[in-house]
Amino acid sequence: xxxxxxxxxxxxxxxxxxxxxxxxxxxxxxxxxxxxxxxxxxxxxxxxxxxxxxxxxxxxxxxxxxxxxxxxxxxxxxxxxxxxxxxxxxxxxxxxxxxxxxxxxxxxxxxxxxxxxxxxxxxxxxxxxxxxxxxxxxxxxxxxxxxxxxxxxxxxxxxxxxxxxxxxxxxxxxxxxxxxxxxxxxxxxxxxxxxxxxxxxxxxxxxxxxxxxxxxxxxxxxxxxxxxxxxxxxxxxxxxxxxxxxxxxxxxxxxxxxxxxxx
Amino acid sequence: xxxxxxxxxxxxxxxxxxxxxxxxxxxxxxxxxxxxxxxxxxxxxxxxxxxxxxxxxxxxxxxxxxxxxxxxxxxxxxxxxxx
Numbered sequence: 572x573x574x575x576x577x578x579x580x581x582x583x584x585x586x587x588x589x590x591x592x593x594x595x596x597x598x599x600x601x602x603x604x605x606x607x608x609x610x611x612x613x614x615x616x617x618x619x620x621x622x623x624x625x626x627x628x629x630x631x632x633x634x635x636x637x638x639x640x641x642x643x644x645x646x647x648x649x650x651x652x653x654x655x656x657x658x659x660x661x662x663x664x665x666x667x668x669x670x671x672x673x674x675x676x677x678x679x680x681x682x683x684x685x686x687x688x689x690x691x692x693x694x695x696x697x698x699x700x701x702x703x704x705x706x707x708x709x710x711x712x713x714x715x716x717x718x719x720x721x722x723x724x725x726x727x728x729x730x731x732x733x734x735x736x737x738x739x740x741x742x743x744x745x746x747x748x749x750x751x752x753x754x755x756x757x758x759x760x761x762x763x764x765x766x767x768x769x770x771x772x773x774x775x776x777x778x779x780x781x782x783x784x785x786x787x788x789x790x791x792x793x794x795x796x797x798x799x800x801x802x803x804x805x806x807x808x809x810x811x812x813x814x815x816x817x818x819x820x821x822x823x824x825x826x827x828x829x830x831x832x833x834x
Numbered sequence: 835x836x837x838x839x840x841x842x843x844x845x846x847x848x849x850x851x852x853x854x855x856x857x858x859x860x861x862x863x864x865x866x867x868x869x870x871x872x873x874x875x876x877x878x879x880x881x882x883x884x885x886x887x888x889x890x891x892x893x894x895x896x897x898x899x900x901x902x903x904x905x906x907x908x909x910x911x912x913x914x915x916x917x
Contacts, residue, residue, distance in 0.1 A: 726861060728901070755845075765858060
């Protein structure tokens, strides 16, 4: 089996990279795919708590790279999906021990047995970002419909092109449809036009994301929630399904629904 | 859809988009406004040596086409003399 490595990055911090990575992983897992998530944010480990696996960690990615354990020993199996694994970041060790070459070797090893390797990149444009994109077959850039996030996303997209890792695909996270409809938030078309790369995910703002994160159970397990459904759509698009981008309830979408109801 | 909406909407998103357009063009090209002005003056100087142009009506700007940036110059020629 030869899987695919997808790196999720953003430039700006706090836009929801880890949430997107974890929920995409769950979405792919629910489709029966074998998935490994790698937390690339050395020193600021977080993916474990988002997945609710924080009390199972023994070894981390730095232990693997430095040969203190085998890869399989650092892979933590998800509680709900038997083919979903996490390779945690180290919380204390020196992040300089990881190199792009080490990441490429690691991902090659995983890809031989799994369908997907998802790497959650740290924010910024430093070494951690370079390590995270080195093994990528595909890169997703996460942004929010907000000026600083879009600006940083543009910078990252430029760097990805310069590294000849492009073209990246775009995920717009946390769109508030009420604000969009009253003209106080950039629309998906605005962001898409400004950044000029293909859109692959559109995630509405949904307070259920925080609630599910509180519990350590990713929102993608709740396919009926707005954000959950959007993450399942993202996973379907990654798998090549043609899913229309109708995650955001616009005025037009609402009218469409009324029309369908009566038509 | 209401006919009063257009007036009432604050439309801060339009401002955000315009500001971002400007910022992204300059981020991508690493060109400041001063630098662009300097380029414009130098181009005008060279062209003025050969043809008569009105510096006031010249527009030189960066536009983007997808992720590609283009320097677009619009330089009208003044009083074309016929011989």
